[in-house]
Amino acid sequence: MSERTGRKWTAPRDARREGHESTPGRLSVSEDARLVRALVACYPAGWRRRYGDEYAQLLSDLRIHRRPALIIDSLRGAVRAHGGELMSRAAPMTVAVWAAGLFTVAGIGFAKLAEDFRGPGRTAHAIVVLMSAVALLALVAAAAPSGLALLRGRDSGAWKYVAVPVVGVALWFGVLAVAVAIGGKPGFVLLALAGVGVVAATAWAADTVLRRVPASPPRRLRPVALTVLAAGMGLATVAALVWGLQVRSRGAAGFLATPFLPSWLGLVLALGAATALAGLADRRQLRAES
Amino acid sequence: MTDELGRWAEPGLLVLASLADGAKHGYAITADIAAEVGVALGPGTLYAALARLEERGLIEGLPAEGRRRPYRLTAAGVAELTAQATRMRKLAALSLGRLRPATA
Structure with a gap:
């Protein structure tokens, strides 16, 4: 059922024959066209070049504006297409860098969540921190040849990307001042969004440098490093899961009545998603080396 | 019907089956599958x-007709659909054959 809308609909029988036109809807074309354009725009550029016109025609034929389930299906298709594009075309290091970005965001969230629980789950918490450090150091090791090539001046134009995280952090501190002035939940949300933006910009800059700067890493370096990255993330995810269960078992502060549960589950899911991405990056790197 | 078909309504297989009697564009494929199998492919x-x-x-x-592009099976697609349909026919025969004594 995962790849179907689950809703039945009756199409004009004559449309089953090749080349027959669909029955036009009574609503204005422009009303539909805006939605169709927006839905097609959700797909990756490469996909749009190949399928965009015919897909837009299909959406028009289906009178998509009347069918919320089909709109959702189209959006899910766009997500799958983006995922497929990332998985099928992106270099293993690109996938690894974005996995690390997601892991970093989730890890910061975990640190923020855990700071209020000093007692239970201390060992699991320590494992999360240790394995996170191992994973991120493994990524640094995998990226080191490109960093050395940059230092040796192989691509002087790539230096501007190194400034991205520095500028990003400086801007984040500016946002921090604004967030403190705003206060409350809006201030926190602003700060969190700014943090995610800085991490995303850093991941983009790192990926750009890795793709631009020519480097010749030792043959086994990246497969080993990405394996350690995925394993470290996986262990950290399991430890975060165990930590939450231990906090739950000892916590008398109304586990289900607090925002802890959705926050913890969301973070574990994000850590798990990052681990899955890192695993895919590792698998692709291993395939490339074999 | 959609739920009852479960995994047998795998979209790729449905598309191959729809194209078995000739080329069709996207809307014609969805309409054909909805009418013949009762599955709504989004x-x-x-x-x-x-x-x-x-x-x-x-x-x-195939070359686009306006903004609609028809698709047709390749030789590999015909072979794949034949293999899948044969496998499913064997499974259906086996299941019905074994159920018959139990229901008789």
């Missing part, structure tokens, strides 16, 4: 299946 699901089948060389796009 547009995102349909084009994910079309892209996957095309990438595997099981179908091919």
Whole structure:
């Protein structure tokens, strides 16, 4: 059922024959066209070049504006297409860098969540921190040849990307001042969004440098490093899961009545998603080396 | 009907079956599958299946007719559909054969 809308609909029988036109809807074309354009725009550029016109025609034929389930299906298709594009075309290091970005965001969230629980789950918490450090150091090791090539001046134009995280952090501190002035939940949300933006910009800059700067890493370096990255993330995810269960078992502060549960589950899911991405990056790197 | 078909309504297989009697464009495929099998393939699901089948060389796009592009089975697609249908026929025969004594 995962790849179907689950809703039945009756199409004009004559449309089953090749080349027959669909029955036009009574609503204005422009009303539909805006939605169709927006839905097609959700797909990756490469996909749009190949399928965009015919897909837009299909959406028009289906009178998509009347069918919320089909709109959702189209959006899910766009997500799958983006995922497929990332998985099928992106270099293993690109996938690894974005996995690390997601892991970093989730890890910061975990640190923020855990700071209020000093007692239970201390060992699991320590494992999360240790394995996170191992994973991120493994990524640094995998990226080191490109960093050395940059230092040796192989691509002087790539230096501007190194400034991205520095500028990003400086801007984040500016946002921090604004967030403190705003206060409350809006201030926190602003700060969190700014943090995610800085991490995303850093991941983009790192990926750009890795793709631009020519480097010749030792043959086994990246497969080993990405394996350690995925394993470290996986262990950290399991430890975060165990930590939450231990906090739950000892916590008398109304586990289900607090925002802890959705926050913890969301973070574990994000850590798990990052681990899955890192695993895919590792698998692709291993395939490339074999 | 959609739920009852479960995994047998795999979109790729449905698309291959729909194209077995000739080339069709996207809307004609969804309409055909809805009418003949009772499964509603959403547009995102349909084009994910079309892209996957095309990438595997099981179908091919024909020159576009306006903004509609018909697709047809390749020789590999015919072979794949034949193999899948044969396997399913064997499974159906086995299941019905074994159920008959129990229901008789």
